[in-house]
Structures are given as C-alpha cells and as structure tokens.
Amino acid sequence: MTKPAKSEQTRAAIVESAMRLFLENGYDRTTMRAIAADAGVSVGNAYYYFPSKEHLIQGFYDRMVTAHRAACAEILASDGDFTTKLTGVLTAWLEVSSPYHAFASQFFKNAADPDSPLSPFSTESGNARDGGIAIHRKLVDGVKVDSQLREDLPELLWLFQMGVVLFWVHDKSENQRNTDVLVRRSTPMIGKLLQLSRVPGLRSVTREAAQLFRDIGLGTLGKSRGPAGHSNG
Numbered sequence: 001m002t003k004p005a006k007s008e009q010t011r012a013a014i015v016e017s018a019m020r021l022f023l024e025n026g027y028d029r030t031t032m033r034a035i036a037a038d039a040g041v042s043v044g045n046a047y048y049y050f051p052s053k054e055h056l057i058q059g060f061y062d063r064m065v066t067a068h069r070a071a072c073a074e075i076l077a078s079d080g081d082f083t084t085k086l087t088g089v090l091t092a093w094l095e096v097s098s099p100y101h102a103f104a105s106q107f108f109k110n111a112a113d114p115d116s117p118l119s120p121f122s123t124e125s126g127n128a129r130d131g132g133i134a135i136h137r138k139l140v141d142g143v144k145v146d147s148q149l150r151e152d153l154p155e156l157l158w159l160f161q162m163g164v165v166l167f168w169v170h171d172k173s174e175n176q177r178n179t180d181v182l183v184r185r186s187t188p189m190i191g192k193l194l195q196l197s198r199v200p201g202l203r204s205v206t207r208e209a210a211q212l213f214r215d216i217g218l219g220t221l222g223k224s225r226g227p228a229g230h231s232n233g
Contacts, residue, residue: 011049014039015063018056023103027110054117061128067096069135082143083191089139090164090183101176108169120162133158146197149210
C-alpha cells in the first residue's frame with residue numbers, strides 16, 4: 001500500500017486535532033492556534049492547509065464522504081434490490097458518523113445558517129455535496145423508474161439523506177436508535193413510491209413533483225460540478 005504523502009499526513013493530522021478539540025471545547029471556543037499546537041504544526045502551516053475553521057469543517061465533510069463511499073461500496077456492488085441498497089447506504093452513513101454525534105450537535109447551529117459556508121447547500125460544501133450525490137447516482141444505476149424522474153433521483157435521495165442527518169443530529173435516543181428505525185422503515189416506502197412512478201395513472205403526479213424540484217432550483221445541486229471534486233466549467 002502506498003504511503004500517503006507528507007502533505008496529506010499533515011492535513012489529516014490537523015483535521016483529527018480539530019475534530020477532537022471541537023468535541024472537547026466546542027466549535028466556537030476552539031482556535032486555529034490551539035488546533036495547530038495539538039497537531040504539532042506551526043500556526044502558519046495550519047493556515048496554509050486550512051485558511052479558516054470553516055475550511056477545516058469542509059475537510060471533515062470531504063473525509064466523511066470518502067469514508068461513507070468506502071463503507072457502502074460492497075452494498076452498491078451487490079445484486080440487492082433498490083430498498084436493500086438504499087437502506088445499506090444510509091446505515092453505512094450512520095455507522096461512519098456515529099463517533100461524531102456529539103460534535104455534530106455543537107456545530108449544527110452554524111451549518112443550519114443558510115448563509116454559512118458550513119451549510120450543505122453552500123458553494124464551499126460543493127465537493128462533499130457532489131460526492132454524496134455521486135453515491136446515490138451509483139445507487140440508482142439500473143433501477144427501473146420513470147425516465148423523467150431518473151435524472152433528479154440522485155439529488156432527491158441525497159436530500160432525503162440530509163433529512164435523516166437532521167433527525168440524527170437531534171436524536172437523543174440510546175445510540176441514536178430512533179434514526180436507525182427511521183431509516184429501516186422509510187426506505188421501503190421510498191422503494192414503493194418509485195414503483196408507483198411507473199404506473200400510468202400515477203406517473204403524472206411523480207412527474208409534477210420532479211418538475212417542482214427543478215423549478216425551485218434544487219435540480220441543479222449535482223449539476224454545478226462534475227464528478228466529485230471536479231468542476232464542469
């Protein structure tokens with residue numbers, strides 16, 4: 001296995017220190033100086049890799065997408081049906097995110113601000129957002145669904161995942177058991193809705209919903225950039 005370049009090791013060390021200090025002290029009370037000291041690098045070096053704390057969170061987002069992609073690779077490559085794969089993808093996200101639940105509740109107030117660069121809909125979050133949508137795009141490969149719904153389905157599923165994330169952040173049940181229940185009971189319903197999208201008498205309803213999705217601008221979520229991390233421009 002190829003050893004990561006020193007720059008990647010340094011970058012990873014800074015992110016690890018930031019996540020630990022955010023957990024211990026809170027996002028707002030953690031300074032870049034403290035993060036640099038914990039990571040064993042100079043303040044200037046920390047700012048070289050991450051110009052601000054917001055950029056550090058973006059680094060965390062990117063790392064989580066990478067971990068999520070690896071965690072659900074097997075289920076995506078399997079012969080399972082749509083519901084099984086969607087359940088597996090969302091469960092994989094819960095598993096890789098579990099250690100950061102306490103941290104998530106601390107910085108969520110920043111991410112919930114629509115003008116914050118930490119928002120999942122911000123330009124700054126584009127790389128992680130595209131990576132998440134790409135996972136769902138792979139999920140829907142080969143799924144039988146109305147052709148007019150197919151194009152927007154990956155973004156719609158990613159939005160559903162964001163709803164699960166919001167519920168997870170606020171879930172105080174032991175080991176976030178209620179979020180697991182939400183995932184396992186809602187994914188079969190989504191699978192049934194996709195089946196209904198192919199029924200002639202109901203197809204117009206799903207097409208109207210897809211058109212609304214595009215008309216309010218959400219249909220551009222995965223189209224402002226190419227494959228994760230690459231611009232179309």
